[in-house]
Amino acid sequence: MAKPKVFATHELFEDARQILGENCEMEYWAKAERPPREELLRRVQGKEGLICLLTEKINDEFLRAAPKLRIVANVAVGFDNIDVAACTKHGVAATNTPGVLDETTADFAWTLLMAVARRLGEGEALARSGNWKGWDLDQLVGTDVWGKTLGIVGFGRIGRAVARRAGGFQMKVIYTDALRVPESVEKELNAAFCDMNTLLAESDFISVHVPLLPETRGLFDSPKFYRMKPTAFLINTSRGPVVDEAALVAALEERKIAGAALDVYENEPFIHPGLKRANVVLAPHIASASLETRTKMACIAANNVVSLFAGQRPPNILNPEVLKAT
Numbered sequence: 216m217a218k219p220k221v222f223a224t225h226e227l228f229e230d231a232r233q234i235l236g237e238n239c240e241m242e243y244w245a246k247a248e249r250p251p252r253e254e255l256l257r258r259v260q261g262k263e264g265l266i267c268l269l270t271e272k273i274n275d276e277f278l279r280a281a282p283k284l285r286i287v288a289n290v291a292v293g294f295d296n297i298d299v300a301a302c303t304k305h306g307v308a309a310t311n312t313p314g315v316l317d318e319t320t321a322d323f324a325w326t327l328l329m330a331v332a333r334r335l336g337e338g339e340a341l342a343r344s345g346n347w348k349g350w351d352l353d354q355l356v357g358t359d360v361w362g363k364t365l366g367i368v369g370f371g372r373i374g375r376a377v378a379r380r381a382g383g384f385q386m387k388v389i390y391t392d393a394l395r396v397p398e399s400v401e402k403e404l405n406a407a408f409c410d411m412n413t414l415l416a417e418s419d420f421i422s423v424h425v426p427l428l429p430e431t432r433g434l435f436d437s438p439k440f441y442r443m444k445p446t447a448f449l450i451n452t453s454r455g456p457v458v459d460e461a462a463l464v465a466a467l468e469e470r471k472i473a474g475a476a477l478d479v480y481e482n483e484p485f486i487h488p489g490l491k492r493a494n495v496v497l498a499p500h501i502a503s504a505s506l507e508t509r510t511k512m513a514c515i516a517a518n519n520v521v522s523l524f525a526g527q528r529p530p531n532i533l534n535p536e537v538l539k540a541t
């Protein structure tokens with residue numbers, strides 16, 4: 216029996232390639248730069264499966280160009296690049312990679328938090344510059360992390376993994392979310408639920424962990440920055456459009472907050488020039504980028520594809536209703 220034809224918009228990792236190679240007729244995008252849109256639409260023609268990254272927009276136009284497509288497997292937990300309703304309309308299964316990147320992303324939220332609090336970016340630049348004149352009492356003094364209040368916005372798997380790490384720093388943890396977690400979880404993580412305004416007013420560090428949805432787009436806007444402490448820092452490893460970048464730049468300029476550490480941006484890879492300042496740590500969307508985690512993500516995407524073609528339910532299907540229709 217002919218193997219299903221699958222296009223992957225990236226070379227993936229060896230473990231994932233093995234899973235796919237045994238079960239599918241694979242075609243990989245092998246260039247370093249991301250595929251141009253027209254090329255993508257051309258390459259997906261006649262394919263039954265697609266493995267894509269969050270840089271590819273999978274919408275109605277895309278799906279019309281690929282009438283044979285049966286599955287779109289995103290190598291990411293966030294799937295705001297995929298119009299799931301359009302996939303459902305076209306009878307295409309959509310999948311993501313939840314679970315495997317929680318701890319790695321939480322590690323990185325902490326990396327950013329520590330870096331901005333202790334001015335690591337500035338320190339590293341000075342150490343490399345050749346201009347460092349030696350130890351000085353008031354050189355690059357930052358702010359303590361230990362003993363402070365950490366506010367977590369969005370208390371799903373990643374938000375909770377961030378909270379778990381705060382115990383080691385003797386921090387007070389508060390969180391806000393649409394839903395309060397069970398008391399047993401709050402107790403285990405030593406985290407207290409509060410409303411957004413309380414969190415804004417009390418936190419020394421605010422770490423954002425919400426998905427990008429219509430209701431979270433621009434969640435961090437001017438009024439929110441005005442409610443934060445002038446000594447507080449914003450950490451964002453979720454999605455760029457959750458933060459209104461122009462409002463953040465204004466808040467930084469007006470010293471309404473002390474600084475920010477960002478892994479994600481409103482219009483990636485463009486970074487608002489006003490964010491390129493000493494009290495902002497900037498990373499290029501790498502929170503999940505450990506070899507272990509990225510390999511697992513690729514394997515999960517591969518397994519989602521292989522499951523569908525084996526007549527099974529892809530473990531991470533976002534629109535299971537398409538399965539009932541076939």
Ligand code: DGY
Nearest residue numbers: 290291292293316503
């Ligand atoms: C995701 O998975 O959504 C991240 O942003 C990339 O790892």
